[in-house]
Amino acid sequence: MTAMLAIEQGNLDRPVTITAEMIAVEPTKAGYKEGDVIRLEDLIKAAMIKSDNDAAMAIAIAVGGDLHTFTQMMNLKAVQIGMDNTVFTNPCGFDIGIHHSTPLDLLHLAEYAIQNSLFNDITRQNEHTYYALNNNRKFVAKTHNHLLGKYEYAVGVKTGYTSKAGACFIARAKKDGNDCLIVMLNSKENRWSTAQQIFEQVFVQPEVEHTEETLMAQSEPPSDPKLQL
Secondary structure (H helix, E strand, C coil): CHHHHHHHHCCCCCEEECCHHHHCCCCCCCCCCCCCEEEHHHHHHHHHHCCCHHHHHHHHHHHHCCHHHHHHHHHHHHHHCCCCCCECCCCCCCCCCCCEECHHHHHHHHHHHCCCHHHHHHHCCCEEEEECCCCCCEEEEECCCCCCCCCCCEEEEEEEEECCCEEEEEEEEEECCEEEEEEEEEECCCHHHHHHHHHHHHHCCCCCCCCHHHHHCCCCCCCCCCECC
16 A cells, blocks of 8 residues: 555656654664665565565655655555455554555455556566665665566465564466456465465466365455554
């Protein structure tokens, strides 16, 4: 959601001066220093590709003016796209307060986001190298999505982890005109192999009838479908 709000507000070449508030977050971090000037589009790519929390914080403050306003923007957009069981309290996905969502709501978010061409371009990237505009400091964002570059049909979307949500993955693959999205929360198994197995059932074995029950059987769902992430 953080990335989508930034993409939709435009002016992606604008410089963002990094402040102390933006970098006062837990890892994963890009490693910005106060005073670095980073292009907004590079911040978006760092947040999406590597899940850099300092990049997400910088986006929120630059786009919203402050964290409270940006969080309000996130929740308004959530309502607009049908995320009825989601509350955002921060731009990084931290387990703070009542921050939570559901698999269905995250599917709504993914379906909305993949309609944007820039979002799709970013989620396909394994790595992004960029430089601070004022001092030429080099940063490299490498993806945590192990399917990219290894499973030929994979085209995104996003990995995640918190202590309460566990290992999460919104995976996407495309083949022969078929487009499949998978939402995995609190995964207890290997996310990459599980996602690939589901994709293989959908794409490689078209004679199999894939009901909702067939796909849900791939992993045991959590007891509480409303997880914090």
